[in-house]
Amino acid sequence: YKKKLDEEMKKNVKLFDENKILKNYIEQGKFEKKIISDYTLESFVLPIVSNQNFTEEISNVKNLSGYIENYDDKIIVVFSKGKVGYLNKSDFINNILEFNIIKTDINEKIKFKKDILWTGIKDVKILDNRIYLSITEEIKEDCYNTSVISANLNLDFLTFENIFSSNECASINKRIQYFKYFNGHQTGGRIDIIQDKLYLTIGDYNQWELPQNAGSSFGKIVEIDMNSYEFKYVSLGHRNPQGLKIFSEKKKILISTEHGPKGGDEINIIELNLPLQSNNLGWPIASYGDHYDLVPINKYTKKYAPLLKSHKDNGFIEPIYFFKEGIGISELIKNYFSEDNQYFITSLKNKKIYVLEFLETSEMNLITSIDIGERIRDIIFDQDENAYYLYLENTPKLLKIYKNLN
Numbered sequence: 001y002k003k004k005l006d007e008e009m010k011k012n013v014k015l016f017d018e019n020k021i022l023k024n025y026i027e028q029g030k031f032e033k034k035i036i037s038d039y040t041l042e043s044f045v046l047p048i049v050s051n052q053n054f055t056e057e058i059s060n061v062k063n064l065s066g067y068i069e070n071y072d073d074k075i076i077v078v079f080s081k082g083k084v085g086y087l088n089k090s091d092f093i094n095n096i097l098e099f100n101i102i103k104t105d106i107n108e109k110i111k112f113k114k115d116i117l118w119t120g121i122k123d124v125k126i127l128d129n130r131i132y133l134s135i136t137e138e139i140k141e142d143c144y145n146t147s148v149i150s151a152n153l154n155l156d157f158l159t160f161e162n163i164f165s166s167n168e169c170a171s172i173n174k175r176i177q178y179f180k181y182f183n184g185h186q187t188g189g190r191i192d193i194i195q196d197k198l199y200l201t202i203g204d205y206n207q208w209e210l211p212q213n214a215g216s217s218f219g220k221i222v223e224i225d226m227n228s229y230e231f232k233y234v235s236l237g238h239r240n241p242q243g244l245k246i247f248s249e250k251k252k253i254l255i256s257t258e259h260g261p262k263g264g265d266e267i268n269i270i271e272l273n274l275p276l277q278s279n280n281l282g283w284p285i286a287s288y289g290d291h292y293d294l295v296p297i298n299k300y301t302k303k304y305a306p307l308l309k310s311h312k313d314n315g316f317i318e319p320i321y322f323f324k325e326g327i328g329i330s331e332l333i334k335n336y337f338s339e340d341n342q343y344f345i346t347s348l349k350n351k352k353i354y355v356l357e358f359l360e361t362s363e364m365n366l367i368t369s370i371d372i373g374e375r376i377r378d379i380i381f382d383q384d385e386n387a388y389y390l391y392l393e394n395t396p397k398l399l400k401i402y403k404n405l406n
Contacts, residue, residue: 028049028097029044036371039401044092045097046097046395046398063120066391069124069125070380070382073089075089085099103158105157109160110162130151131150131158132163133148139167146200146203148162148164164231186206188203190242194246194249196227199221199222203238203239204240204283205218211238212284214233219237220234221233222234234272235279235281236276238283239261239287241258242259247269260288260289261307262290263326264288264322265329266281267345268281282316284304285304286308286309288309321363329345330346331379332379335355342356342357342358342367343356343364346378351376355367372390372392372399376393386403388400
């Protein structure tokens with residue numbers, strides 16, 4: 001009976017996935033406009049599948065996630081499973097979506113299994129007519145880490161090269177004492193750029209022994225020289241950093257967001273001029289979250305992941321803000337609608353934008369939130385239009401949000 005039940009559950013999951021893709025196929029290009037408080041929200045349903053490859057895509061696409069970036073008068077959209085395209089920003093004026101596919105060699109060059117939910121592209125950045133993608137790469141059979149690839153940007157065909165990979169990898173088949181499930185969702189993968197340095201976040205892939213190991217890539221933020229491709233670790237003790245921005249280019253400071261376990265999502269400041277051990281965020285020794293109920297609390301757990309409730313008292317950097325209840329924290333960006341020192345913090349689980357303001361004490365204070373209604377995977381700002389664009393992954397949608405004129 002158990003075998004039969006498992007088979008039926010797999011069939012149900014497959015039908016559910018196919019239903020999501022069929023719904024997207026029917027609704028793609030749909031335009032919607034609404035007003036929430038002081039903001040206008042306009043959105044298009046993005047085409048996760050296409051007419052040409054519909055049969056193949058409906059069986060392969062299980063993840064509706066994606067990432068966005070500005071490129072002149074266009075928005076580049078990179079879906080997690082390797083599809084790249086763009087639309088013109090003027091589509092929002094015309095209320096008609098014209099989505100254009102850019103051909104690439106991603107699937108030929110980079111190894112990742114499309115049928116595994118969490119594998120694929122994790123972020124996109126564009127600088128000086130070059131596109132950079134972070135990706136969960138299969139380093140060897142069923143063994144993964146987070147890498148960076150890059151290509152000269154054009155709208156016809158993208159030829160990628162690898163600019164960062166680690167020799168380390170986390171095995172899907174690994175069963176460890178303290179927690180029997182490998183967790184590929186803890187990959188990190190956010191990137192940002194200061195001058196000729198690219199910064200990449202790498203999650204712990206649920207390997208608790210490694211974030212505090214200064215020689216391991218897991219649970220680190222990596223600085224990569226974009227000319228020589230040499231790299232070094234600039235911070236450690238990370239679980240799953242899902243947001244990364246340059247806080248001060250002059251002072252060389254990063255600001256990042258961090259998924260806690262059961263609660264304890266964090267916002268952290270990382271000073272790049274400090275030595276590595278001075279940028280220790282504490283995971284998995286310190287966390288304001290708790291272990292999930294299915295994690296056994298034993299000698300191994302207590303040794304590697306005691307989740308002590310103070311960072312500072314245990315020699316680690318204290319977060320400038322943390323959410324006691326997990327919000328599924330994702331990307332962050334400065335709030336250019338405000339004259340105060342505010343940031344937008346986006347969320348997956350709670351489907352909101354949180355507005356936080358810096359205090360004189362170098363801490364943050366929660367001001368308000370904006371209910372978006374879908375999981376927010378990415379957010380960028382367009383200075384010319386004074387508007388933000390968001391990638392919403394439930395549908396998926398591209399959302400434009402701007403402040404209403406008084």
